[in-house]
Amino acid sequence: MLQLHSVTKCYGALTALDSVSLEIARGEFFGLLGPNGAGKSTLMSLVAGLRAPEAGTLTLEGRALTAGDITGRRALGLVPQHIALYQDLTAEQNLRIFGELYGLRGADLRTRIAEALEAVQLTDRRGEPVKRYSGGMQRRLNLVAALLHRPSLLLCDEPTVGVDPQSRNAIFEYLERLNREGLSVIYSTHYMEEATRLCSRIGIIDHGRIHALGTLDELLMRLPFEEEIRFPVTPTTAPLAARLGELGEIATEDSVHRFRPRPDVKLSAFFALTESFGLPPRLFTSQRPTLEGVFLHLTGRKLRE
Amino acid sequence: MHPIFALLRKDLLNFLRNRAGVSLTFAVPFAMIYLFGQIFGVNRKDTGPVGIPFAVVNASSNPAAAKLLEALKGEKSFRVITDTAAPGDARRPLTEADLRLLMQAPGAPFRFALVIPDDVISASEFGLHLKFLSNPRSEIETQTVNGLLQKTIFSHVPELIGESLQARAKGYLGDARLKGFNQRLATTISSTFGGDPAEIESRISAGDFGFGRLTAPTKAAPDPTLRRLDPPDPAPPPAKSSGMADVFSKLVRIDSEQVVGANVKSPAATALVGGWAIQFLLFALTASATGMFRERDAGIFQRLLSAPVTRAHILWSKFLYGVILGLVQLVVLFTASSSFYGIEILPHLGRLALVCIFAAGACTSFGMLIAAIAPNAEAANGLATFCIMLMSCLGGAWFPITLMPVFIQQFSKLTLIYWSMEGFSAVLWAGQSVVQILPILGILAGITASVMAIAVWRFNRGRIFD
Ligand SMILES: Nc1ncnc2c1ncn2[C@@H]1O[C@H](COP(=O)(O)OP(=O)(O)OP(=O)(O)O)[C@@H](O)[C@H]1O
Ligand SMILES: [Mg+2]
Numbered sequence: 001m002l003q004l005h006s007v008t009k010c011y012g013a014l015t016a017l018d019s020v021s022l023e024i025a026r027g028e029f030f031g032l033l034g035p036n037g038a039g040k041s042t043l044m045s046l047v048a049g050l051r052a053p054e055a056g057t058l059t060l061e062g063r064a065l066t067a068g069d070i071t072g073r074r075a076l077g078l079v080p081q082h083i084a085l086y087q088d089l090t091a092e093q094n095l096r097i098f099g100e101l102y103g104l105r106g107a108d109l110r111t112r113i114a115e116a117l118e119a120v121q122l123t124d125r126r127g128e129p130v131k132r133y134s135g136g137m138q139r140r141l142n143l144v145a146a147l148l149h150r151p152s153l154l155l156c157d158e159p160t161v162g163v164d165p166q167s168r169n170a171i172f173e174y175l176e177r178l179n180r181e182g183l184s185v186i187y188s189t190h191y192m193e194e195a196t197r198l199c200s201r202i203g204i205i206d207h208g209r210i211h212a213l214g215t216l217d218e219l220l221m222r223l224p225f226e227e228e229i230r231f232p233v234t235p236t237t238a239p240l241a242a243r244l245g246e247l248g249e250i251a252t253e254d255s256v257h258r259f260r261p262r263p264d265v266k267l268s269a270f271f272a273l274t275e276s277f278g279l280p281p282r283l284f285t286s287q288r289p290t291l292e293g294v295f296l297h298l299t300g301r302k303l304r305e
Numbered sequence: 306m307h308p309i310f311a312l313l314r315k316d317l318l319n320f321l322r323n324r325a326g327v328s329l330t331f332a333v334p335f336a337m338i339y340l341f342g343q344i345f346g347v348n349r350k351d352t353g354p355v356g357i358p359f360a361v362v363n364a365s366s367n368p369a370a371a372k373l374l375e376a377l378k379g380e381k382s383f384r385v386i387t388d389t390a391a392p393g394d395a396r397r398p399l400t401e402a403d404l405r406l407l408m409q410a411p412g413a414p415f416r417f418a419l420v421i422p423d424d425v426i427s428a429s430e431f432g433l434h435l436k437f438l439s440n441p442r443s444e445i446e447t448q449t450v451n452g453l454l455q456k457t458i459f460s461h462v463p464e465l466i467g468e469s470l471q472a473r474a475k476g477y478l479g480d481a482r483l484k485g486f487n488q489r490l491a492t493t494i495s496s497t498f499g500g501d502p503a504e505i506e507s508r509i510s511a512g513d514f515g516f517g518r519l520t521a522p523t524k525a526a527p528d529p530t531l532r533r534l535d536p537p538d539p540a541p542p543p544a545k546s547s548g549m550a551d552v553f554s555k556l557v558r559i560d561s562e563q564v565v566g567a568n569v570k571s572p573a574a575t576a577l578v579g580g581w582a583i584q585f586l587l588f589a590l591t592a593s594a595t596g597m598f599r600e601r602d603a604g605i606f607q608r609l610l611s612a613p614v615t616r617a618h619i620l621w622s623k624f625l626y627g628v629i630l631g632l633v634q635l636v637v638l639f640t641a642s643s644s645f646y647g648i649e650i651l652p653h654l655g656r657l658a659l660v661c662i663f664a665a666g667a668c669t670s671f672g673m674l675i676a677a678i679a680p681n682a683e684a685a686n687g688l689a690t691f692c693i694m695l696m697s698c699l700g701g702a703w704f705p706i707t708l709m710p711v712f713i714q715q716f717s718k719l720t721l722i723y724w725s726m727e728g729f730s731a732v733l734w735a736g737q738s739v740v741q742i743l744p745i746l747g748i749l750a751g752i753t754a755s756v757m758a759i760a761v762w763r764f765n766r767g768r769i770f771d
Contacts, residue, residue: 045607048607048610048611049610049611050607050610050611051771070613070614070615071613073611073612073613074613076611077611078607078608078611080604080607080608080611081604082603082604083603083604084603084604084605084607084608085603085605086315086319086605087603088319088322088323089315089318089319089322093315093318097311097312097314097315098608098612100308100311100314101308101311101312101609101612101613101614102612102613103613129322145608146608149612155611
């Protein structure tokens with residue numbers, strides 16, 4: 001539904017996005033994973049029409065997205081990285097304004113506001129000015145404010161900063177539900193845990209470039225094995241242990257097999273093998289490869305430094 | 306709902322939510338207009354000592370000198386001081402020797418003093434011999450004191466001038482010849498108009514030419530001997546006379562007529578209120594325009610612009626909001642002045658509202674321009690304060706522009722304050738019709754349009770929406 005083709009955006013001498021090409025399919029939960037200053041927010045702002053790119057094209061549902069075109073934006077919802085709410089107004093008043101801007105009104109607007117407040121558990125505090133909310137509550141309101149007009153593509157720019165684990169979970173569940181109901185999401189974050197949990201596809205971005213693009217597994221498979229994998233010595237694991245010699249060194253000590261793959265062996269090859277023996281991943285205790293590792297591998301630096 | 310109105314509603318809601326903002330917009334102007342009125346002495350219900358402290362030392366035994374002193378004491382704009390603290394709790398009369406010392410002392414109790422010397426009337430000079438000491442720290446104050454002093458002398462103690470004439474004549478002619486002259490004059494008057502020549506002569510030699518009667522408030526018992534010197538009873542002045550019972554106005558018969566504003570109930574307040582109102586408005590509207598920086602910093606513009614809202618929608622909703630806020634504030638200010646000072650607004654309500662809308666528009670555009678060119682709220686507030694002060698001064702909100710050099714006056718007409726005040730006084734003071742105020746409204750609209758054009762252009766090039 002959304003295509004970016006060789007999109008470049010500069011701030012003066014700084015190239016914030018460098019020839020980024022990307023395609024998001026309908027119903028996808030796309031994660032944009034990258035450290036501070038990677039260009040995530042810049043990408044969001046281009047899609048939301050807040051800025052125009054220096055080069056490249058963006059199309060939404062086959063229609064070119066230009067900065068001046070406001071009708072195309074009805075299909076979009078933007079959750080800004082910073083809490084963008086009127087602090088002196090109540091949750092209800094805030095939602096009402098943002099709904100009105102999309103032409104909603106009357107009973108329809110009222111029901112949607114009630115639903116939205118319910119979804120983020122703010123119903124009983126709806127009459128209080130936003131400035132009296134906790135940070136997490138403001139985040140939740142910041143999120144639903146972008147959903148009243150039922151966009152088909154939601155741009156979530158780090159929506160969980162400063163949210164406690166419980167509220168974070170509530171937000172995740174809410175987004176997952178919406179996604180199941182057909183909402184496409186672009187979700188930017190520098191938490192690999194979030195990308196791992198939520199996203200059906202992930203783009204790794206750094207210094208304005210997309211370094212890798214794919215499902216979690218696809219990304220993990222790009223990672224060469226550098227660590228040792230341990231699994232118990234049992235009758236079911238014996239056939240695997242016998243075959244692993246092809247991929248690296250295998251040693252057995254006490255009741256534990258220790259496998260050290262050759263550097264050129266892909267993780268996917270290992271998992272393909274374990275799957276062929278019907279072995280569940282929980283048997284393998286090695287530090288599972290993570291997106292963090294992928295990031296480090298691709299960019300040569302840590303995700304958060 | 307059109308996005309502009311949704312945004313406008315939001316701004317109004319936000320404004321009402323902000324209690325400090327509301328009270329600053331309404332309560333403060335209300336209080337200020339009251340205080341200003343008190344300070345400028347509009348409709349003063351006189352209590353306590355007021356007026357310019359003015360020391361008077363009377364060293365003359367001439368009865369007219371005592372009369373002059375009384376007259377000065379009766380002048381509302383002076384607070385006459387004749388004594389000073391003496392050792393103990395006592396007070397003693399001021400002497401000429403005290404004056405310079407007291408005036409030069411820090412925290413001087415007065416800056417102007419008059420000495421009526423022993424030789425207030427002398428044979429060597431025509432006129433009165435008075436000593437006026439001043440510390441002309443303020444030009445306006447000094448001019449006021451001079452004018453008031455002259456007025457008081459001429460209108461209250463004209464005998465002094467007569468006496469002075471006689472004294473001078475004596476110097477020229479010598480005693481004997483003056484006496485002869487006076488006698489002949491008295492006989493001529495007596496034979497022409499009637500009356501006792503001896504009495505007339507004694508009066509003439511005392512310098513009493515009847516000037517005093519010219520200004521005497523009652524004409525109940527005109528002196529028969531001199532009645533022909535009295536001007537015929539003047540017809541009642543066509544409108545308000547200047548109010549000064551000035552002897553010259555009687556001798557020369559200047560009928561003054563106030564052509565504009567004669568029927569205005571509270572002239573001083575009416576002239577002042579427009580200037581105050583527009584200054585308040587400028588401050589309030591600049592503050593509201595610089596509120597845009599807060600919205601920018603909160604990232605609200607991103608949210609708005611990602612909705613089907615354009616920059617123009619945001620700017621024009623702010624503009625409309627400013628005009629509405631300004632209009633409401635002006636209505637409050639004029640209501641305040643009408644209740645405190647009796648300025649009549651009801652008969653002019655429609656036209657006043659019209660001027661208010663156009664003035665509010667011009668002020669809002671100014672605020673928008675400031676927000677458009679300043680990099681942040683602090684800079685905007687500083688810049689706004691400077692510009693508002695400058696415009697208020699140039700535009701005549703502080704003192705009449707006619708007091709300024711002609712060169713500067715040209716710049717007055719470039720300020721929206723000047724034209725707003727012109728608009729207010731055209732309605733409240735001159736009572737002009739809608740058609741008559743059209744040119745002023747046109748100029749205000751022109752200012753608004755051009756300032757907004759620059760502001761919008763700057764907004765589009767600037768970073769506030771970035
Ligand atoms: N308005 C701007 N003017 C100039 N440079 C900017 C602007 N916005 C972003 N940048 C620069 O562009 C680069 C990308 O910034 P961007 O905000 O897109 O990063 P991000 O991935 O969202 O980072 P974060 O995780 O910290 O939010 C950064 O180097 C940043 O300094
Ligand atoms: Mg960001």
